Amino acid sequence: KKASVNWCPKCLTVLADEQVLAGECERCGTAVIRKELEQWFFKITDYAERLLNDIDTIDWSEKVKIAQKNWIGRSEGAEIVFPLVGIPGQPDGKHFVKVFTTRPDTLFGATYIALSPELAKLWLDIGWNVPDDVRSFIGKSIAARGDEAGGREKKGIFSGIYAVNPVNEEKIPVWIADYVLGGYGTGAIMAVPAHDERDFEFAKKYDLPIR
Numbered sequence: 001k002k003a004s005v006n007w008c009p010k011c012l013t014v015l016a017d018e019q020v021l022a023g024e025c026e027r028c029g030t031a032v033i034r035k036e037l038e039q040w041f042f043k044i045t046d047y048a049e050r051l052l053n054d055i056d057t058i059d060w061s062e063k064v065k066i067a068q069k070n071w072i073g074r075s076e077g078a079e080i081v082f083p084l085v086g087i088p089g090q091p092d093g094k095h096f097v098k099v100f101t102t103r104p105d106t107l108f109g110a111t112y113i114a115l116s117p118e119l120a121k122l123w124l125d126i127g128w129n130v131p132d133d134v135r136s137f138i139g140k141s142i143a144a145r146g147d148e149a150g151g152r153e154k155k156g157i158f159s160g161i162y163a164v165n166p167v168n169e170e171k172i173p174v175w176i177a178d179y180v181l182g183g184y185g186t187g188a189i190m191a192v193p194a195h196d197e198r199d200f201e202f203a204k205k206y207d208l209p210i211r
Contacts, residue, residue, distance in 0.1 A: 003183075004118065004142060007035035034143050048074040077102035080190065082113060082163035085171060088129060097163060097174070100185030103195065110190040111209040113163045113174045114156065114202070117141035118182025134159060134176065141178040154179045154202050177202060 006015040010030040014037070019026045044051070051072055055065050080099050085092040097113060115123075120138045124130065130138075137157040156177035163174050179198050180189055193203035193210040203210050 001041060002036045002038050003041075004034050004145060005037050005039075006032050006145075007037075008032055034145055044072060048072055075100075075102050078104040079186070080104060080107065080166065082166065082190070084161055084163055084174070086161040093164075097188050098186045099188050099190045101190060103192070106192045106195050107165065107167045107190065109192040109194050109211045110165055110172060111193060111203065111211055112172050112191045114177040114180045114189050114191050114199075115159070115174065116180040116182040116187040117145075117176060117178060119180075119187035120159070120176045122187075130159065133157065138176060141176070144178070154198065154205065156202060156206060173208075175202075175206075 006017065006020050007013075008015055008025040008028065008030055010028050011025060015025060015032060020032050023032055024030060025032055052069060052074060055068055058065070060068075077100055080101060082097050082099065083093040084095045084097060087095060097115070099113070117138045120128075120134075121142060124135065124138065134157055137155075141155070154177065156175045156179075159174045159176055161174050162171040164170070165172055175191075179202065180187070189199075191199040191202065191208075193199040193208065200210065202208070
């Protein structure tokens with residue numbers, strides 16, 4: 001499938017995030033761009049259990065084994081469906097967003113949904129109509145993915161639509177946030193600011209409820 005990568009137009013190659021320094025290629029200093037390339041993906045989720053078990057049988061250093069286990073990133077949790085309301089021209093509840101969470105017990109503390117810019121772009125591609133400022137934010141956020149500084153300020157924008165929390169029927173706003181990664185889980189999260197540091201920082205910045 002196609003996915004966004006860091007691309008150096010001079011070296012004509014893909015760069016890992018670690019090879020992008022202040023938005024430039026570490027080898028030649030050329031400004032790095034985001035580019036969609038068709039590529040192969042290994043469905044690690046189908047093999048995670050075997051991979052984790054068999055790592056312990058390999059004669060590698062403990063440091064490398066830990067790094068590999070972290071990279072596989074196996075998580076146990078639940079997928080939760082949030083019906084969407086307020087989409088112009090669409091009946092409420094026709095569309096939904098799925099989130100993956102390792103803490104379904106915190107559902108009552110969810111005060112907003114946050115989409116990754118990549119998931120939002122996918123929705124745009126299949127006909128989601130949004131204001132120009134939302135569309136612009138999505139494009140700029142994806143373009144900035146190659147310059148992921150560790151302490152970078154989190155940015156977001158309200159999408160204009162709401163999701164319904166399935167445990168209490170509460171309508172919560174759907175935001176697009178650059179701290180949500182398109183490649184993790186479903187590309188969307190239920191934000192629980194009282195229990196997650198990143199959600200807390202975002203909620204404080206945009207004056208969202210912390211329950």
